[in-house]
Amino acid sequence: MVDRETARERVLEAAEELFYSRGIQAVGMAAVRNASGVSLKRLYQLFPSKEALVLEFLQQRDSRWQRALADYVDAQPTPDERIAAVFDWLYKWFSEPDYRGCAFINSFGELGAVSPEVAEQARHHKKAFHDHLAGLVTASGRPAELADRLALLAEGAITTAAIFGTPEPARQARDAARLLMHTP
Template sequence: MARARPGDAGTKVLKAASTLFYRDGIHAVGVDTVAAEAGVTKAALYGNFGSKSGLVVAYLRERDRRWQEEVDRITAAHADPRERVLAVFDAYEAWLSRDGYRGCAFQNAASEFPDPADPVREVVRHHKTALHGYLRAQLRRGDRGDPERADALADELMLLLEGATATSVVAQGPQPFETAKRLARTLTA
């Protein structure tokens, strides 16, 4: 396997880790495997990320960044806040179907890192809080008269999204998102 050029080792490590951590699980993949897959030395991996924990945090942050781009791309086609909220269900379905229905990387990471104070869990919380905030902001725009209703509805929609995500792993298909979106359409009417 060819070794990475200086300067792009971090990018190669992050790409390899992203594939391996998502496919096989974070704890199941060692740094030796990531380094070998990336074509870099372990010293290059540690030089870029400091530790496996640092690499896991970087992997989740990069996944969060890419997810935000996906949501922005899919929801930008809709001017109506309600339609933007519903488009998030489409974004989830598209994202997870592309990844082979292995579930939410953030849910998966949370299950592997049970300590709420772990830096990995902090990234997971940030990701889920940002999504909840997006839903809440859109719902408040669409229902200016009752922010409490919008907040409660954002909570309900998060449960629908998270449930559909977990159920899609078992179903290995999009049907849970179709059901969840139908319910979300009713709730937001």
């Protein structure tokens, strides 16, 4: 028998792959059971409801996403390069073969009207991203409102890349960000 933590990891890994690739509402707990190899009884011991599993999936994805972005951006030597690096990181993410857009936008679209907890997770993720951009803008010495504009560029690129299946919106958004950074 698999220990609790290993079973939990297997369930979350399977749920993430299934929820992200197919959508949350299209995936039942039986599909998560089959993909994870964890019995349905054990699955419900770990996650008493599908919503509990969805929320844990979103929390885990948020932590990993924010950390990966920060690691990439923080490796750049100057504030301006860090801002541009946000869009370069987005390009790398959009280039992944399984890219289906933002899991938080997707989950909000599916469940935001019926699950306040899912809606809150999506808001939390977007606020953390915006706060990261605001910190980068502050470090560059530019006006605070630039962060709002950069966030809109990034969010538009995230959605456009998913719809059209190309990473190019990240480059277009980076070019627009550079123009905004040099506009008085």
